[in-house]
Amino acid sequence: MNKYRFLTFCLLAVSLLGIACGGGGDEAAAPTAAAAPAAATGSGAITGVINYANGDPDTAIGMDADPVCVGLHAEGAVTEQVVGDEGRLGNVFVYIKSGLSGSFPASADKVVLDQQGCMYNPHVSGVQVGQPVVIRNSDPTLHNVHALPTANAEFNKGQPFQNMEFEHKFDTAEVMVRFKCDVHPWMNSYMGVVSHPFFAVSGTDGSYSIENVPAGTYTVEAWHETLGTQTMEVTVADDAAAAASFDFASAG
Amino acid sequence: MEPTSTHHRGLHRFAIVLVCCVILLISAGALVTSTESGLSVPDWPLSYGSLNPPSWWTISTVRAEHGHRLIAGTVATLTVILAVWIGVRENRRWVRRLAYLAVATVLSQALLGGLTVLFFLPTPVSVAHASLAEVFLCLTVTLAVVTSRWWRRAEGEPATVPGARRLFDVARVTTGLVFFQIFLGAVMRHSGAGLAIPDFPLVFGGLIPPAFDFPIAIHYSHRLGALAVTAAVVVTLVRALRLPSAAAGLRAVAVGLATLVAIQISLGAAVVLTGKAVVPNTAHVATGATILATSLLLTLGSWRSARAAVPSSAGAVRDPAFEGTGAQSASRATAQPNPSGGG
Ligand SMILES: [Cu+2]
Numbered sequence: 350m351n352k353y354r355f356l357t358f359c360l361l362a363v364s365l366l367g368i369a370c371g372g373g374g375d376e377a378a379a380p381t382a383a384a385a386p387a388a389a390t391g392s393g394a395i396t397g398v399i400n401y402a403n404g405d406p407d408t409a410i411g412m413d414a415d416p417v418c419v420g421l422h423a424e425g426a427v428t429e430q431v432v433g434d435e436g437r438l439g440n441v442f443v444y445i446k447s448g449l450s451g452s453f454p455a456s457a458d459k460v461v462l463d464q465q466g467c468m469y470n471p472h473v474s475g476v477q478v479g480q481p482v483v484i485r486n487s488d489p490t491l492h493n494v495h496a497l498p499t500a501n502a503e504f505n506k507g508q509p510f511q512n513m514e515f516e517h518k519f520d521t522a523e524v525m526v527r528f529k530c531d532v533h534p535w536m537n538s539y540m541g542v543v544s545h546p547f548f549a550v551s552g553t554d555g556s557y558s559i560e561n562v563p564a565g566t567y568t569v570e571a572w573h574e575t576l577g578t579q580t581m582e583v584t585v586a587d588d589a590a591a592a593a594s595f596d597f598a599s600a601g
Numbered sequence: 602m603e604p605t606s607t608h609h610r611g612l613h614r615f616a617i618v619l620v621c622c623v624i625l626l627i628s629a630g631a632l633v634t635s636t637e638s639g640l641s642v643p644d645w646p647l648s649y650g651s652l653n654p655p656s657w658w659t660i661s662t663v664r665a666e667h668g669h670r671l672i673a674g675t676v677a678t679l680t681v682i683l684a685v686w687i688g689v690r691e692n693r694r695w696v697r698r699l700a701y702l703a704v705a706t707v708l709s710q711a712l713l714g715g716l717t718v719l720f721f722l723p724t725p726v727s728v729a730h731a732s733l734a735e736v737f738l739c740l741t742v743t744l745a746v747v748t749s750r751w752w753r754r755a756e757g758e759p760a761t762v763p764g765a766r767r768l769f770d771v772a773r774v775t776t777g778l779v780f781f782q783i784f785l786g787a788v789m790r791h792s793g794a795g796l797a798i799p800d801f802p803l804v805f806g807g808l809i810p811p812a813f814d815f816p817i818a819i820h821y822s823h824r825l826g827a828l829a830v831t832a833a834v835v836v837t838l839v840r841a842l843r844l845p846s847a848a849a850g851l852r853a854v855a856v857g858l859a860t861l862v863a864i865q866i867s868l869g870a871a872v873v874l875t876g877k878a879v880v881p882n883t884a885h886v887a888t889g890a891t892i893l894a895t896s897l898l899l900t901l902g903s904w905r906s907a908r909a910a911v912p913s914s915a916g917a918v919r920d921p922a923f924e925g926t927g928a929q930s931a932s933r934a935t936a937q938p939n940p941s942g943g944g
Contacts, residue, residue, distance in 0.1 A: 414661045491654060491663070493643040495721075503721055505640055509649035530660050531641040 369373035388451025392565030393585035398555040401438035402598035410535045418467035418550040424587035429472040437555025440473040442541045444548035453545040455479035469538030477549040500525040571595040616745035629669040631886030635879045638662040645715040703740040731787035762848045765906035768840045772900040775833040782826040801873040858895045890895045
């Protein structure tokens with residue numbers, strides 16, 4: 350008798366513990382970061398290229414877990430860590446890490462994170478705190494969208510059908526938020542969530558450009574999925590582009 | 602008090618089928634963790650908002666997770682059917698209660714499974730899910746054993762099997778150790794420590810890890826646990842083999858137990874040496890559950906064989922006494938790893 354009661358109690362306690370630990374909940378009513386008076390953008394810019402001399406480490410992706418995905422890549426798929434041409438590195442997230450004053454209202458433009466060919470498009474992107482992110486499934490198969498932030502709330506949502514989409518806003522700046530699909534373990538995407546609009550992602554030619562930067566001196570950080578981060582002091586003047594190129598080859 | 606043997610035979614067989622389904626279910630759960638498919642279906646209790654998500658059978662990760670849910674639903678249904686059947690047919694109150702407890706356990710287990718999905722696999726919830734699965738298995742094994750004709754044999758039962766009591770004394774310790782060992786394995790598995798010690802049979806080239814952090818400590822504990830279980834099983838086997846030929850059944854179960862442990866250690870080695878390949882990683886959990894079921898079978902069997910000892914208290918006296926100690930002993934063996942004296 351007592352044993353049964355004890356066991357029942359334990360079951361109950363474990364269940365409650367799970368609820369309590371996991372709590373915290375979902376979305377959270379997003380307080381957009383626009384409390385302080387909005388600071389003006391400027392007429393300067395930060396531009397540069399990302400260099401990488403060690404060759405392209407991208408590898409083929411085996412998509413055997415889902416025959417639909419295999420069918421979407423007649424010539425096979427490769428990873429997108431490095432998509433650089435001639436020693437240039439793409440998919441590097443470059444942003445002003447510090448030095449800005451004031452706050453910047455979130456853009457209302459929607460950032461799209463698409464699932465296409467069982468890969469995320471784009472692989473690396475940026476968004477402002479409070480700016481809407483539209484997550485879409487363009488594939489004729491199902492995906493789960495699993496965001497793994499540390500400062501924001503984790504979520505995991507299913508998109509079983511083609512052309513489904515939902516919108517999400519992040520509450521807190523966080524570089525980077527990783528997205529993964531647990532259905533297709535190779536699917537990864539990284540989104541830089543920042544409190545201002547001064548960020549960019551390098552293209553396949555390694556170049557990037559951050560526009561409308563107010564004059565001032567900033568710490569600029571460049572982030573790469575596997576090669577880590579580098580920072581640089583950059584002084585921006587009005588109506589001019591300050592150069593800030595990063596060399597990841599030496600970062601080893 | 603008089604069991605109607607035809608009905609009991611069907612019920613007993615149904616309980617055995619349930620035990621097999623539970624081991625299958627645990628194996629399916631192991632496949633989910635081995636393939637890291639636990640979050641490939643993000644919602645619960647539905648799967649992608651429906652009972653069966655589109656193309657679930659063709660996508661390996663979704664097949665693992667959703668398949669686990671379907672088998673779990675089947676097992677829960679079978680458990681309810683068994684409990685109703687026992688509720689109607691069974692005249693021993695403690696057996697009826699055990700069956701109801703099994704229903705409560707399988708429902709709690711489903712809830713834990715849902716919680717671990719909805720909260721992104723927190724280690725304590727996943728470990729509780731893995732551990733409660735083994736408790737549930739023990740409950741179903743117990744139901745299958747105590748509904749057997751052998752357990753309920755009435756008149757003309759043989760005299761006490763000499764040595765059965767001594768076998769029971771060690772078998773129950775073995776069962777407790779096996780349960781604890783599976784618990785350690787679950788903690789290791791769900792905290793991602795399965796490869797924390799990369800070599801086998803040595804440990805970083807020696808016998809003791811040069812440094813300890815949590816993953817190494819839990820992994821090392823699981824290996825020490827394997828040694829303890831092996832030692833207990835060897836003693837169990839020796840005592841079982843000393844039983845008279847009348848107890849050939851118990852001896853065979855003990856030989857099976859020892860064989861399973863040998864297989865299990867090989868599988869554990871394979872998990873480490875293959876870097877957690879899916880097949881050995883899943884088979885290791887399946888075999889662990891089978892070892893627990895076998896050890897519990899031996900424990901209950903030896904207890905029953907030792908109790909047959911009291912021919913003087915046959916008939917009217919036996920059954921009530923049986924109700925008292927039997928219920929306690931069974932729950933002790935299933936729910937707690939450290940059984941103390943029983944009967
Ligand atoms: Cu996917």
